[in-house]
Amino acid sequence: MGQEVARTLAEAPLHRVSGTLLVAGDPGGSFHLRDGAIAEVASPGAPGAETLLLRSARISETDWAAATLSCPAERPLGAELVERKLVGAAELQLICVAAALDGALAIGMGRIDGFTLERDTHDCRVPALRPIEPDWLVREAERRIRALAARRHPFSPFRTRLGRTDAGTAALDTAADGERREILLRVNGRRSTRDIAFLLGRSLYAVAVEVSRLLGEDLVEAVVPDASTATDPYAGPRTPTDGLPRRLPGASGITNVLPLRPAAGL
Amino acid sequence: MTTRKAQLAAEVRTLRNRVVGVTDVVVASVDGLLITAETDDTAEPESLAALTAATLNIARRAGSMTHRGLLHHTVSQFTDGYLVTHSLGDMALIGVLGDAGMDITRLHTEAQASAQRITTLLTEPPADAGHHDRTGEGAR
Structure with missing residues (x-):
């Protein structure tokens, strides 16, 4: 197609x-x-x-x-x-x-x-x-x-939600101002690369390349949507374990799709 | 066992995941009390629920005054995104916040399907209600 x-x-x-x-x-x-x-x-x-x-x-x-x-x-x-x-x-x-x-x-x-x-x-x-x-x-x-x-950590810019690792959070203290820091600041476990590109008003490709680097350096990771992250007004205060991201490389299925795409044109 | 609250939470998560650009979803009663939400840290769920209800009620009154029939949804477009509200009959509503790229056509399709499922979840009697009734009949 x-x-x-x-x-x-x-x-x-x-x-x-x-x-x-x-x-x-x-x-x-x-x-x-x-x-x-x-x-x-x-x-x-x-x-x-x-x-x-x-x-x-x-x-x-x-x-x-x-x-x-x-x-x-x-x-x-x-x-x-x-x-x-x-x-x-x-x-x-x-x-x-x-x-x-x-x-x-x-x-x-x-x-x-x-x-x-x-x-x-x-x-x-x-x-x-x-x-x-x-x-x-x-x-x-x-x-x-x-x-x-071809990057080491292929991901979907639309489906893969990104979470900050402990190393990523620590890197915020030392990272110089610039696109990398801006991206790291907006990674919150529920946003995709595309969402961050919209938030920053930056090119999707440029943000995707930087996210790929951050994934390679273990500063961010793909997270599984957590069933407990929805706000339930009757559930009382959230426990600290609510938002812990879990690693699931390729959870979006993009790793199966991406290698085939370029050969298909567009 | 999956509770109704968990099912509602799963439903709003599904809506957010299915439509590109959706950032926040709330389900609220018509008077703006939050039922469930899936929101980013930029939106406060209770406030979003109340504002969504107000938006929908103003549009409903405008439609009523001008004899335009039942209200389906409202769309507010801003330079930086959308607030879309969908009515769930007379009792509840869905509020969706999206960024400037949100796929609004797809949202309407998906929201309609979600609305039906959420309405069912909100209106069907609790699973144990039938059990109590039967118990009551048995006691008599």
């Missing part, structure tokens, strides 16, 4: 396809095409350009609201943001490409149930200022999926 999605995208420039390639699955997503090139890739599995811009505080919520309110429907929102000097054109293009790659990565790493092409729809949120070549996007997403699968 992934191969068919990749082939449809690769053939889009030949027919100058405009519309939306909707990919059903978990997490699934959509490729937005204009004249055969990709304008945006959106998936619940990865932060889009809007989240990357807002959560990283590159643009304030007030400025964003003002820009979206005054932007005419026929004009790309990105052009409005650049004209208001809220973000540079080159930086915005970089963010849009990163978000598109992340979206393709999320769709490709997840389960694909089917896809449909809806022609002549234009419902992009923040389209890239310059269109992205589908062939390049597919190849780069494949490369990233392979890179993640």
Whole structure:
């Protein structure tokens, strides 16, 4: 199925396809095409350009609201943001490409149930200022999926919940400010890599690579959802043993799936 | 033996696990009293339950005033996420918090299935109720 999605995208420039390639699955997503090139890739599995811009505080919520309110429907929102000097054109293009790659990565790493092409729809949120070549996007997403699968501790960015080990908690005292520390701070036994990427407003791939390193250094671990973590108002105060994470490598089943994915395309 | 409380807790956990982007789930009575919750450390369950009930009740009154029929759900979208509330008949509700990427279409499908199961759990008589009745009849 992934191969068919990749082939449809690769053939889009030949027919100058405009519309939306909707990919059903978990997490699934959509490729937005204009004249055969990709304008945006959106998936619940990865932060889009809007989240990357807002959560990283590159643009304030007030400025964003003002820009979206005054932007005419026929004009790309990105052009409005650049004209208001809220973000540079080159930086915005970089963010849009990163978000598109992340979206393709999320769709490709997840389960694909089917896809449909809806022609002549234009419902992009923040389209890239310059269109992205589908062939390049597919190849780069494949490369990233392979890179993640080849790591010593493969995991699902969506299903694997991450917990901090004792060593990870101790490392917080010494870790220098930066992405690694920010990730460690947000690991709480119930969040996935994807959840942390959304919280930080950072690229899914970048966070996944750092999580993979943290897993390799035993600073974080995959945890089994604990039946006792749900809040029960009648159960009284929680005991300290409630939240103890238990190690279960590959509990999500991703270790069985990931090695097969890159060969399947996307 | 699985208690009803444990079954309710398992149900909200299932909802959270099945839909990408869901961060918190509460089940509460219509007046906002918490029944069960699966929440992150950013949301306080009792407050979320009360606010969810208030959101749903305001929407219900608006629907009633404008003759729009029964309320199914409400969706509040923020720059940084969602608060979705689902009505469970006249007695209870589900409140779901999600991040900006939450799969809202899938949430509605999954929440509907969860709502049916949670309603059954909340309304069916306790397992030992039948036993007491039978005992009572036997005594007479």
